[in-house]
Amino acid sequence: MACLNSETIQEYIDGELTNVENAMVRDHLIVCEKCRMEYDYYERLEKYLAEPVYITPPPAIERNVLNALFPRIPALSSVLSLIAASFILVVTWIYIYFDFANNSIIQALQLTTDKTSNWIASVIQMISAVFSTVYAVFKVINAFVDAVFKINIGVEIIGIFTLLICTAFFYLGSRLVFKKIKGTNA
């Protein structure tokens, strides 16, 4: 029998040959060292291929797929916190916009006074007192920075910056509180 080609050897390893072909190849391998070496080589190769090296997939894959397919609805605590933080922003904005520091609105309310507007005026006065204090602190900070670093940031910039930080903290704080309440109720 002539020497085996690599295809026949591979088919023999795969068990793809008929019984007769199988017997012929087996007999040939006994007598032909060259073909036996070829066979051994393919068999070793087969052995290593049959043990594939898998690369570990990054865990982000599963997470990203699940997020894409099942988007999470924002938790109630997040929604409530966002509403609370927005409230602070709106109140501050109204304060700045209507210039409550000059008490113009309060005076207007007091001119058309009735029992309802009286208590509204008191609330506004309270808020105004808090904001006036904060405004005074900003002025001091601005004056300090100006004196030490010779940079005039401006009270408004400090105010907006502080407001944003406070709102963020308020949002995170509220979330914690709401979560805590939810946890206690559960």
Added chain:
Amino acid sequence: MMLDDDQVLIKKILAGSKASFEELMKKYNKKIFGFIYRMVRDEEVAVELTQDFFIKIYNVLHKYNFEYKFSTWAYRICYNLVIDYVRKHRAYVDSLDDDSVSQRQMLESQNYVNEDGFEILAREELRDYVWNVVDSIPMKYRELILLRYLQGLKYDEIAGVTELPVGTVKNRIFKAKEILKKEIEKDGMLEQ
């Protein structure tokens, strides 16, 4: 009709079970990512394509025919996704082919032969070496080796995935192993 494990999971997913989809993803993640990564040889792209694959699978799961094996159907979707990418980015993938060969040569010279030039390959290192060589052969052959050995598919299943005749699949795999043998012989590896 008797359902296999995958098909039971699919029934549950189709009924709305998120947990079953997570289970299916866990089961196939390694094999799918491994296949895609070895085809495109870029981790970022492999991650993106693997994600696209699972999202696609979920979206077309209702079209799955329970008469066929799920894995073959899934691998076919995966294969088409990769081939589409490779076709669109042929130049980039080819440049990685060149990188891979030089990386392999570097790896061989650094890790597999000691100072005296004697091979010091342990079984696992040899296996890694063989798989590094697989990464360096042309894609036409590599894809079939990956489907056969990484995914563990039979010749007829590979034919189903690649839409090639079974005879062509067999011949290409034989040819692929001949190429592997030649490459490995050049390095003097796997000799007794």
